[in-house]
Amino acid sequence: MSKYVSSSRLERILKAGHLGVTSECGPPRGSDAEEVTKKGLLIKDYVDAVNVTDNQTAMTRMSSLAACIHLKLLGIEPVLQMVTRDRNRVALQSDILGAASFDISNMLCLSGDHQSFGDCARGQNVHDLDSMQLVQTVRHMRDEGKFLGGDDIKRPPKIFVGAAANPFADPFEIRIPRLAKKIACGAEFIQTQCIYNIDKFKEWMRRASDRGLTEKVFIMAGMTPMKSVGMAKYMKNKVPGMDVPDEIIQRLAGVEKKHQAQEGIQICVEHIQELKEVPGIAGFHIMAIEWEEKVPEIVEKSGLYPRPDM
């Protein structure tokens, strides 16, 4: 038996001990596939896989699965993001099979932002499963070859399973138990929330490693470059579960407006370089929201280019 659970390149790279690099691409609010493929092609050679968000911030968009297929057809490896907000277990299992039929081999299981933030604030949510139960579901389908209902699956999905972690959300003391729980459910890689508070993140990593969790899961640190001091303040004050230290805001405020974006990239690169040295870090998830063209620069300057050919 191969030591791989899927045909995922991300899996091979992480298991070979290289630092993995992923980025993300939000599908358009329309049906033009070019918007996805353009973003994908921009970053194709600089990352190992591209996450495709699933109606992020609860705004209705092109389906994540469809956008993943567009990327896959271009030879770009997608990470299918799936939230439990919009679909029950029938639909989720069905989409997992659909993804597997295209040999989409990475998936990230999330609960999703509450629908009150999006364009369907008056809609129903589903939450039949939670994110950990979705992890259990994919693992069950893959490893047991069975549906949740117990029947056999013909050609079970071969998917490398990920989950998200927010090292900064409250309450802090359960951040590590919560990570342990996600691993117990079957998460094989973790992509974290955007990290700005490096010290607190290192503390979280140290605790994860003390519990032996970094041996059991690949932790990819989430990085989002700041475009401006305005964005930094917004992230600090308005985005739930985000920890932006005042130094970052001061540093951005200290440079002229037209240089703030470059400073944001510089901070991001410095953070990656610092975190590369932290034991247990398996890679980076660079989320340059609607700023995909900057991903190559960040990857290059951080010394993560070229990507291993595997």
Place this chain on the structure above:
Amino acid sequence: MIIASKKPIEEIIQEITPYSRILILGCNECVTVCEAGGKKEVEVLASALRIFCLSQGIEKTIGEHTLERQCDHEYLEEIRNMVDDYDAIVSLACGVGVQFAAEKYLTMPLLPGVNTVCLGANEDRGLWTERCQACGSCVLARTGGICPVSRCAKRVLNGPCGGSTNGKCEISKDTDCAWQLIIDRLKALDKMDDYEAVAPVKDWSKDRAGGPRTVTREDVKI
């Protein structure tokens, strides 16, 4: 108890337009306690409607009555002789009471006068909060006695989600994060280890997902 809130009077006026003799029917149970549909509210609504009719020159008879319980055959019988005097009933009971009355008086239009909101409790003067969604298979033993089904905006059973901030839910700074409450309570119980027990995929067939639910007790049947 069942928590209801008063419907806006404009909506009630709209609903009663076709009828000229209207009975406002209150209930002495939950809706009385949550101050939405008891005797007092029946009086207030009846007077408001009378004043409105007077001011508009509309002629309507507005009657008032409050039952011990509207979700009970025995008490509903009490108005049998009364109903012929009316063309419609505005019921201030919860949705259960309205439906039970409708079933009993087949040809009588029944109009709800309150919005039935949730199963909750009176936390403070003028504040009622949801505590249960009657999911049919209670998990409180595993969650420190705090319900994630009704009190977490995402019904997360292995929470908290990443949106929990300073003890508040991502949906609003006025909403407690149920999982923060659960963790606080588990800590107080010295049961933090319980947190790491994974809540398996929930069987929602006992919830409304399983269709209308019934409870049958052979031992109390006659």
